[in-house]
Amino acid sequence: MSAHGFTRREFLERSxxxxxxxxxxxxxxxxxxxxxxxxxxxxxxxPPLDSWIAIAEDGxxxxxxxxxxxxxxxxxxxxxxxAEELVxxxxxxxxxxxxxxxxxxxxxxxxxxxxxxxxNRANLALAAATAREALVRLASERLGAPxxxxxIEDGVxxxxxxxxxxxxYGSLIGGxxxxxxxxxxxxxxxxREWTVLGKPVHRLDLPAMATGQFExxxxxxxxxxxxxxxxxxxxxxATLIGVDETSVRDVPGLVKVVVKKNFVGVVAGKPWQAxxxxxxxxxxxxxxxxLPGHKDFHDHMRKQPARDTRLVDSKDVDQKLKEAATVTxxxxxxxxxxxxxxxxxxAVADVRGENATIWSPTQAIYPHRxxxxxxLGLQPENxxxxxxxxxxxxxxxxxxxxxYDAALLSQAVGKPVRVQLTRKDEMAWxxxxxxxxxxxxxGLDEQGQIVAWDCETWAATLGGRPGxxxxxxxxxxxxxxxxxxxxxxxxxxxxxxAFNNGGNxxxxxxxGCVGAKCEGTGRVKGERVVTHVVRSPFxxxxxxxxxxxxxxxxxxxxxxxxxxxxxxxPLAYRLRHVRDxxxxxxxxxxxxxxxxxxxxxxxxxxxxxxVTSGRGIACVLYEGDNGYCAMVAEVEVDQAKGDVVVKRLxxxxxxxxxxxxxxxxxxxEGGALQGISRALREEVTWDDQKVTSVDWRGYPxxxxxxAVPVIESVLIDPPDVPATGAGETSITVVAAALGNAIxxxxxxxxxxxxxxxERVKLVLASRA
Amino acid sequence: MGATTLxxxxxxxxxxxxxxxxxxxxxxxxxxxxxxxxxxxxxxCGSCIVLIDGDPLPSCVTPLAxxxxxxxxxxxxxxxxxxxxxxxxxxIEEQAAQCGFCLNGVILSAKALLDxxxxxxDEQIREALKGVLCRCFANVRMLRAIKRYAREIAK
Numbered sequence: 042m043s044a045h046g047f048t049r050r051e052f053l054e055r056s057x058x059x060x061x062x063x064x065x066x067x068x069x070x071x072x073x074x075x076x077x078x079x080x081x082x083x084x085x086x087x088p089p090l091d092s093w094i095a096i097a098e099d100g101x102x103x104x105x106x107x108x109x110x111x112x113x114x115x116x117x118x119x120x121x122x123x124a125e126e127l128v129x130x131x132x133x134x135x136x137x138x139x140x141x142x143x144x145x146x147x148x149x150x151x152x153x154x155x156x157x158x159x160x161n162r163a164n165l166a167l168a169a170a171t172a173r174e175a176l177v178r179l180a181s182e183r184l185g186a187p188x189x190x191x192x193i194e195d196g197v198x199x200x201x202x203x204x205x206x207x208x209x210y211g212s213l214i215g216g217x218x219x220x221x222x223x224x225x226x227x228x229x230x231x232x233r234e235w236t237v238l239g240k241p242v243h244r245l246d247l248p249a250m251a252t253g254q255f256e257x258x259x260x261x262x263x264x265x266x267x268x269x270x271x272x273x274x275x276x277x278x279a280t281l282i283g284v285d286e287t288s289v290r291d292v293p294g295l296v297k298v299v300v301k302k303n304f305v306g307v308v309a310g311k312p313w314q315a316x317x318x319x320x321x322x323x324x325x326x327x328x329x330x331x332l333p334g335h336k337d338f339h340d341h342m343r344k345q346p347a348r349d350t351r352l353v354d355s356k357d358v359d360q361k362l363k364e365a366a367t368v369t370x371x372x373x374x375x376x377x378x379x380x381x382x383x384x385x386x387x388a389v390a391d392v393r394g395e396n397a398t399i400w401s402p403t404q405a406i407y408p409h410r411x412x413x414x415x416x417l418g419l420q421p422e423n424x425x426x427x428x429x430x431x432x433x434x435x436x437x438x439x440x441x442x443x444x445y446d447a448a449l450l451s452q453a454v455g456k457p458v459r460v461q462l463t464r465k466d467e468m469a470w471x472x473x474x475x476x477x478x479x480x481x482x483x484g485l486d487e488q489g490q491i492v493a494w495d496c497e498t499w500a501a502t503l504g505g506r507p508g509x510x511x512x513x514x515x516x517x518x519x520x521x522x523x524x525x526x527x528x529x530x531x532x533x534x535x536x537x538x539a540f541n542n543g544g545n546x547x548x549x550x551x552x553g554c555v556g557a558k559c560e561g562t563g564r565v566k567g568e569r570v571v572t573h574v575v576r577s578p579f580x581x582x583x584x585x586x587x588x589x590x591x592x593x594x595x596x597x598x599x600x601x602x603x604x605x606x607x608x609x610x611p612l613a614y615r616l617r618h619v620r621d622x623x624x625x626x627x628x629x630x631x632x633x634x635x636x637x638x639x640x641x642x643x644x645x646x647x648x649x650x651x652v653t654s655g656r657g658i659a660c661v662l663y664e665g666d667n668g669y670c671a672m673v674a675e676v677e678v679d680q681a682k683g684d685v686v687v688k689r690l691x692x693x694x695x696x697x698x699x700x701x702x703x704x705x706x707x708x709x710e711g712g713a714l715q716g717i718s719r720a721l722r723e724e725v726t727w728d729d730q731k732v733t734s735v736d737w738r739g740y741p742x743x744x745x746x747x748a749v750p751v752i753e754s755v756l757i758d759p760p761d762v763p764a765t766g767a768g769e770t771s772i773t774v775v776a777a778a779l780g781n782a783i784x785x786x787x788x789x790x791x792x793x794x795x796x797x798x799e800r801v802k803l804v805l806a807s808r809a
Numbered sequence: 810m811g812a813t814t815l816x817x818x819x820x821x822x823x824x825x826x827x828x829x830x831x832x833x834x835x836x837x838x839x840x841x842x843x844x845x846x847x848x849x850x851x852x853x854c855g856s857c858i859v860l861i862d863g864d865p866l867p868s869c870v871t872p873l874a875x876x877x878x879x880x881x882x883x884x885x886x887x888x889x890x891x892x893x894x895x896x897x898x899x900x901i902e903e904q905a906a907q908c909g910f911c912l913n914g915v916i917l918s919a920k921a922l923l924d925x926x927x928x929x930x931d932e933q934i935r936e937a938l939k940g941v942l943c944r945c946f947a948n949v950r951m952l953r954a955i956k957r958y959a960r961e962i963a964k
Binding site: 111112113114243244246247248249250251252253254255256257259260262268293311312313316381382383384385430431432433435461463464703704707708710711712713714715718736737738742743744745746747748749752 | 826827830831834837838839841842843844846847848849850851853854855856883884885887888889890893894897900901904906907908909910911912913915916918935936937938939940941942943944945946947948949950951952
C-alpha cells in the first residue's frame with residue numbers, strides 16, 4: 042500500500058525503535074538484527090500487529106489504534122492521550138487508525154466504548170505509559186540518576202536541578218530496538234498534571250475538512266477504478282425472477298451487469314453511467330412478502346413470538362402493587378428511526394483473484410474483514426480492510442452493506458470499483474433503530490413514595506452488526522444468500538444471574554438487586570423488568586443510544602408521571618429515589634444551573650389556549666455504568682398548532698476525567714439537537730410492501746435553518762475515577778426531558794415519539 | 810459524450826462528458842474535487858452545493874450543459890488548510906463540525922449570503938441555510954462561525 046496509507050515496513054527503514062505491544066516476547070528484549078525474509082524473521086522485524094506505540098530514534102512517535110474517527114473527535118483525543126502520556130508535543134505524534142494490515146484488533150468503534158477501552162488502564166493509554174516508564178528507566182541508567190530525580194519535557198528526560206544532564210528519547214533509543222510488552226503496572230500521568238489531554242485542543246482533521254481537502258471514503262480513487270450501482274428489490278421479501286441485460290445494452294460506459302442470487306448490480310466507467318444503467322435495467326421480481334400495518338405496528342409487536350429476558354425480579358412486585366395506596370400505569374411507544382447519514386454510504390473495493398482490499402467507513406474493520414471474506418469466498422487473511430471516514434454514521438448505517446456491494450462488483454469485473462448508494466437505496470434498506478413498546482406500572486405508598494416498579498418492553502429486531510460471522514445481518518449479505526442471526530424465541534424468561542443494565546432497561550430509581558447484590562442506581566426494592574424481543578420485518582441495528590434512548594424515554598417520562606401522582610417536584614422526587622451520588626449530583630447541578638423552580642408539574646394556572654411554557658428534567662446513567670447525564674429542557678408549546686419550540690437545554694455530564702472539553706461540548710450539543718430531531722420529527726414509514734420514507738421529504742429532520750435552543754453544558758470532570766463514554770448521553774434524555782416540559786406547559790402527556798404537531802394536538806384535545 | 814469547457818475555481822477545464830451529466834459528477838469524478846459531495850441527488854440536503862456566478866446551487870441536479878461560461882467555485886476554491894479563507898478560518902476557530910461532510914454546503918451557502926448582505930440577521934442566515942442538513946447537528950457552532958465571519962467582513 043502506498044498513497045493510501047502507511048506501510049508497516051516503514052519501520053524497517055529505521056535502524057532504531059522502541060515498540061510497545063501485547064505479544065512482545067519478553068519484556069524489554071532487544072530485537073534481532075535485520076535478516077532475510079521468512080515469516081518468523083519478518084514477524085520479529087515488523088512491529089507485531091498488536092503493537093500500539095513505536096518511537097523512532099529521531100524521537101517521532103507513531104501510535105496505532107483500532108478505534109476510529111467517526112466525527113466524534115476521537116482521532117484528536119487519542120493523539121492528545123499519546124502526547125500527554127509520553128510528554129511530547131502533539132505535533133510529534135502520528136496516529137494511525139483502523140487498518141487490518143496495521144492496527145490492533147479493537148473490535149468495533151461503538152457503544153461509547155472508546156474511552157473505556159483506550160483512555161484508562163489498558164491498551165493505548167497503558168502502552169504510552171509503558172513506553173514513558175521504559176524511557177525514564179533508560180535515562181536513569183544513562184544519566185546515573187534515580188528515577189524520582191528525573192522530569193520529562195517535550196520528549197527530553199532531565200535531571201531535576203541540573204539542566205545540563207539530559208537525554209532525549211531519540212538518543213536513549215539510539216540505533217537499538219526495544220520490543221516491550223504492555224506493562225499492567227505502568228502509571229498514568231494524573232489528570233491534575235495534564236497539559237495536553239484535558240485541554241480544548243483543536244481537531245487535527247478540521248482544516249482539511251473546511252477547505253475541501255479531506256479524503257472521505259467517497260474521495261478514494263484508485264487507478265482504473267470503475268463505478269457501480271446496485272438494484273435492490275422493489276419490495277421487502279421480493280426475490281429475483283430474472284434480469285433483461287438487453288435493456289441496458291445502449292447505456293454508454295456500461296461494463297457489466299452482475300447477478301448473484303438476489304443481488305443485482307451494474308458496473309460502468311463513470312458514476313453517472315452506472316446510475317443510468319441501474320435506472321434502466323429491467324429486472325423482474327416476485328411480489329414482496331407483505332408488511333404489517335404501520336399504524337397498528339406496536340400492537341402487532343405484542344402478538345409476536347418473543348425471546349424473553351428478565352433483568353431484575355424481586356418476586357414481590359404483584360404483592361406490593363396490591364398493597365400500594367395508588368397504582369399508576371402507562372404505555373410508551375417509539376418508532377423505527379434511521380441513521381439517515383448525510384452522505385449515502387460508499388466504499389471502494391479492489392478484489393483480484395484471491396486477494397481483496399476494501400476501503401470502508403465500517404466501524405468494525407476486523408469483523409468486517411471476516412464477513413467480507415465470507416461474501417467473496419476468500420480467506421480472511423487475504424482481505425485487507427482500510428478504514429476511511431464516511432459521513433457521521435451514528436451506528437450501523439449502510440457502511441457494511443455498501444462495502445459488500447463494492448467488493449462483489451469488483452470481484453465480478455476484476456478491477457477496483459467504487460459504489461455510493463442512492464438516497465433511496467440507503468434509506469429503504471439500512472438497519473433501522475429498534476421500535477419499542479414499554480408498559481410501565483408502579484405503586485406508591487401513602488406518602489407518594491414508589492414501592493414497586495414493574496416494567497415490560499417489546500422491541501423488534503432483525504440482523505444487526507454482522508460481527509465476524511454473519512454477513513446476512515445486513516441486506517447485501519442476505520441478498521447473496523446468507524441468513525441473518527437466527528431468532529430463538531424463549532418464554533418464560535429465566536431468572537437473572539447477574540445485574541446487567543447495558544440496555545438501560547432497568548429504571549434509574551430501582552435497586553437493581555440480583556441475589557444479594559444491588560447494583561442499580563435507585564432505592565426502590567420492589568422491581569421487575571422483563572423484555573420481549575420479537576422479529577422485525579426490517580433490518581435493524583444499533584442507532585445512537587440503541588435501546589437506551591427508547592427505554593430512557595419511557596422511564597423518565599413515567600417517573601414524571603409518578604412525581605405528578607405523588608404531587609412532588611419532579612427533580613426533588615427523583616432525588617428521593619436515587620441512591621447513586623453521581624447520578625444525584627448531575628441532577629442537582631443541572632437543576633441549579635437552570636434555576637429550576639421547585640414545584641409539582643404542570644405549572645399552576647396554565648392557559649388552555651395560546652402559547653404556554655414549561656420545564657422538564659430527565660437523567661440517565663448510560664448503559665448502567667458509562668456516563669452520568671441530566672438535562673433540563675425549557676419549551677414553549679403553541680397549543681393551536683401543536684408546535685413545540687425548544688428554548689433552552691441545560692446538560693450536566695459526569696464522564697470521569699474529560700479528554701477534550703470542547704470536543705465533549707460539541708458531542709453534547711450535537712447529541713441534544715439530534716435528540717430533538719428524533720423526538721419531534723423522525724419516523725420510518727411504510728406501506729404494505731415497502732418502506733416509503735426514502736428521502737428527506739419522507740424522513741424529515743431539522744436543517745441548519747432550525748432555530749436552535751440555547752444549550753448550556755456543565756462538565757463535572759472528576760479526576761479520580763475512570764473515564765467513561767459520553768457521546769451517547771445527551772441524546773438519551775432528550776425525548777423525556779421535552780415530554781416532561783410539554784406536560785409542565787400544558788398538562789398533556791406525550792407517550793409516543795415523535796411528538797408531531799398532530800400528536801401534540803391529539804393529547805391536548807384529550808385533556809380532562 | 811462531447812467536449813465541454815468549464816470554468817472552475819478560476820481555471821478552464823475541458824471535460825469529455827454527456828452534457829446531461831449533473832455537474833457534481835464532473836466536478837468530483839472528472840476533476841477530482843473533494844468539496845462538492847453527493848448526499849441525496851435530489852437537491853434536498855445541500856452537500857453538493859457550488860457557487861455558480863456567486864449563487865449557491867445544488868450541483869447534483871444542475872446539468873453540465875446548463876453551466877456554460879459561468880464561474881463555478883467549490884469549497885477548495887476558497888482557501889487551503891495552510892491559508893484558509895476567512896469563513897473557513899471562522900469554522901476552524903469555532904470548531905464548527907463533527908464529521909465535516911456538510912461543511913461544503915454550509916460554508917458556501919453562508920458565504921454567498923454574507924458576501925451580498927454582510928449585515929444579514931439571524932433569521933436571514935437561517936433562511937439561507939434551511940436547505941442544508943447536518944446530521945451530526947453541529948448547528949450551534951456553525952451558526953456561531955457564520956456570525957464570526959459576518960463580524961470579520963463588517964470590519
